[in-house]
Amino acid sequence: MTTQKIKLxxxxxxxxxxxxxxxxxxGRTPVRAENGMVASSHYLASEVGSEIxxxxxxxxxxxxxxxxALAVALPSAGNIGGGGFIVxxxxxxxxxxxxxxxxxxxxxxxDMFLGENRKVKNNSNHEGLLSVGVPGTVAGLYKAHQKMxxxxxxxxxxxxxxxxEEGFPWTYRLNWFQNWVKNRENEDLYKATxxxxxxxxxxxxxxxxxxxxxxxxxxxxxxxxxxADGFYKGKTAELIAxxxxxxxxxxxxxxxxxxxxxxxxPVKGKYRGYDxxxxxxxxxxxxxxxxxxxxxxxxxxxxxxxNSAKSLHVLTEAxxxxxxxxxxxxxxxxxxxxxxxxxxxxxxxxADLRExxxxxxASQSDSANFSAAHLKYESPQTTQISVVDKEGNAVSMTYTxxxxxxxxxxxxxxxxxxxxxxxxxxxxxxxxxxxxFIGTAPNLVAPQKRMIxxxxxxxxxxxxxxxxxxxxxxxxxxxxxxxQVVVNVLDYKMNIGQAIEAPRxxxxxxxxxxxxxxxxxxxxxxxxxxxxxxxxxxxDSQGRAMGIYLDHEEGVLYGTADSRxxxxxxxxxx
Ligand code: DON
Numbered sequence: 148m149t150t151q152k153i154k155l156x157x158x159x160x161x162x163x164x165x166x167x168x169x170x171x172x173x174g175r176t177p178v179r180a181e182n183g184m185v186a187s188s189h190y191l192a193s194e195v196g197s198e199i200x201x202x203x204x205x206x207x208x209x210x211x212x213x214x215x216a217l218a219v220a221l222p223s224a225g226n227i228g229g230g231g232f233i234v235x236x237x238x239x240x241x242x243x244x245x246x247x248x249x250x251x252x253x254x255x256x257x258d259m260f261l262g263e264n265r266k267v268k269n270n271s272n273h274e275g276l277l278s279v280g281v282p283g284t285v286a287g288l289y290k291a292h293q294k295m296x297x298x299x300x301x302x303x304x305x306x307x308x309x310x311x312e313e314g315f316p317w318t319y320r321l322n323w324f325q326n327w328v329k330n331r332e333n334e335d336l337y338k339a340t341x342x343x344x345x346x347x348x349x350x351x352x353x354x355x356x357x358x359x360x361x362x363x364x365x366x367x368x369x370x371x372x373x374x375a376d377g378f379y380k381g382k383t384a385e386l387i388a389x390x391x392x393x394x395x396x397x398x399x400x401x402x403x404x405x406x407x408x409x410x411x412x413p414v415k416g417k418y419r420g421y422d423x424x425x426x427x428x429x430x431x432x433x434x435x436x437x438x439x440x441x442x443x444x445x446x447x448x449x450x451x452x453x454n455s456a457k458s459l460h461v462l463t464e465a466x467x468x469x470x471x472x473x474x475x476x477x478x479x480x481x482x483x484x485x486x487x488x489x490x491x492x493x494x495x496x497x498a499d500l501r502e503x504x505x506x507x508x509a510s511q512s513d514s515a516n517f518s519a520a521h522l523k524y525e526s527p528q529t530t531q532i533s534v535v536d537k538e539g540n541a542v543s544m545t546y547t548x549x550x551x552x553x554x555x556x557x558x559x560x561x562x563x564x565x566x567x568x569x570x571x572x573x574x575x576x577x578x579x580x581x582x583x584f585i586g587t588a589p590n591l592v593a594p595q596k597r598m599i600x601x602x603x604x605x606x607x608x609x610x611x612x613x614x615x616x617x618x619x620x621x622x623x624x625x626x627x628x629x630x631q632v633v634v635n636v637l638d639y640k641m642n643i644g645q646a647i648e649a650p651r652x653x654x655x656x657x658x659x660x661x662x663x664x665x666x667x668x669x670x671x672x673x674x675x676x677x678x679x680x681x682x683x684x685x686x687d688s689q690g691r692a693m694g695i696y697l698d699h700e701e702g703v704l705y706g707t708a709d710s711r712x713x714x715x716x717x718x719x720x721x
Pocket of ligand 1: 547548549568571599622623
């Protein structure tokens with residue numbers, strides 16, 4: 148090769164690299180673009196969303212297409228077998244939300260997980276077919292599209308079908324799952340998972356090898372052709388119901404046909420003059436977020452300094468109070484008509500709570516007030532899609548299978564994983580302890596009821612236009628992750644990259660301990676914080692936030708996909 152050719156190739160390489168850098172990356176330097184932005188947990192899905200915007204799709208179109216693409220490329224959390232929430236805020240001020248949280252099947256009962264001595268039998272609320280809720284994702288995406296989509300439905304499902312048929316490169320992120328599956332390939336319940344996620348049904352993929360999902364592609368084609376009916380009726384519904392019947396699950400064709408997503412009014416608050424638009428119950432995230440912001444509004448966070456011991460103390464005390472109320476009051480509103488949501492998000496109530504916060508002294512989480520919260524481990528395997536389209540309309544969508552890869556059960560012949568969301572109900576009625584169970588009424592199992600969720604898709608707006616689109620996975624930590632990103636942007640004036648990358652903390656009332664991201668908070672700060680009476684434990688990583696900031700003065704969008712997320716990417720349209 149001549150020197151000239153080598154130079155030319157080098158320049159081309161550099162140009163491609165620079166170009167990529169300018170519209171797609173993760174980390175503290177946000178992606179900058181003028182005509183749209185998609186941030187999600189998988190680069191291929193973000194690219195799909197961005198292409199939909201390029202074709203004239205709006206934020207709903209792009210989020211739907213991204214969600215279907217994630218259902219192929221991010222099997223840990225992307226899904227058609229789970230459920231979630233969409234929060235929408237148009238550039239014209241119009242706001243709405245879609246609730247497509249899973250439901251308990253009609254045959255579900257309060258005691259369905261209990262065995263001898265009223266103990267949970269075989270971890271059945273988290274494992275096996277009883278842990279599966281009636282999926283909501285396809286119905287939710289379809290409803291949002293029916294109401295607000297611009298592009299044809301078929302075009303939004305098509306990129307996911309292509310990904311499933313042509314495959315995508317296996318990444319390191321998926322390795323533990325295939326090892327898990329490999330160990331169970333002969334167990335009847337997981338045979339279809341082995342077929343779908345092991346090479347030739349038996350071998351391990353190496354990083355970079357292409358995985359194709361032909362059964363999933365066929366399911367997606369039925370959804371493409373028939374809309375929600377392609378999932379809730381006909382062949383897909385038959386496959387789900389017969390798999391359930393054969394293996395002892397509860398979900399029937401009737402359950403599937405009866406599933407209805409809901410359009411709901413957002414829960415709304417104000418923080419230092421900015422509007423907070425978030426998901427109402429059965430999400431607990433919106434209410435807790437607004438309550439916590441209201442509490443800290445009475446403190447000068449800027450003056451205290453970001454992640455100083457003082458500011459961490461105030462954040463912790465707000466979290467403690469927000470999470471206590473969450474545990475005490477919130478459930479599916481269709482089954483709990485008396486929930487005091489208006490009170491919980493009111494400024495007066497926050498002022499009362501603020502009075503109970505002492506300077507430099509930790510409160511105790513008083514389990515005598517209310518015996519205990521659900522303390523169980525929750526993995527960070529939900530996923531967030533943040534989208535802004537050319538017109539400045541915004542979508543924040545969080546959807547989940549609950550655990551990483553959900554129940555890890557694949558529907559034979561349909562190629563997708565089922566959720567294990569029933570674990571988000573309170574499993575033992577009346578039994579609450581500090582070891583991990585809460586048995587209070589608002590969130591007990593009932594037929595067709597929705598389990599509560601911590602998912603907190605949220606949009607901050609100013610003067611009727613979206614300003615910040617944000618959300619994250621992380622189980623209960625989600626609420627605190629979103630809380631801190633909002634505070635980082637509004638109080639500390641961080642750009643979206645800094646706000647997402649900054650070290651985070653988590654306190655959930657009970658257990659009475661704060662987790663700090665390891666290496667994120669200095670030992671000196673930790674010492675000062677502990678001296679106030681707080682207990683601290685380390686945590687490797689908290690959440691995987693995806694955010695977009697709309698700079699209306701410059702007419703520019705800034706997007707960041709959390710570097711805590713292995714395959715994530717923000718992709719902009721210029
Ligand atoms: O809806 C919820 O709050 C949980 N199912 C979310 C789960 C999550 O983020 C991480 N998963 N275990």
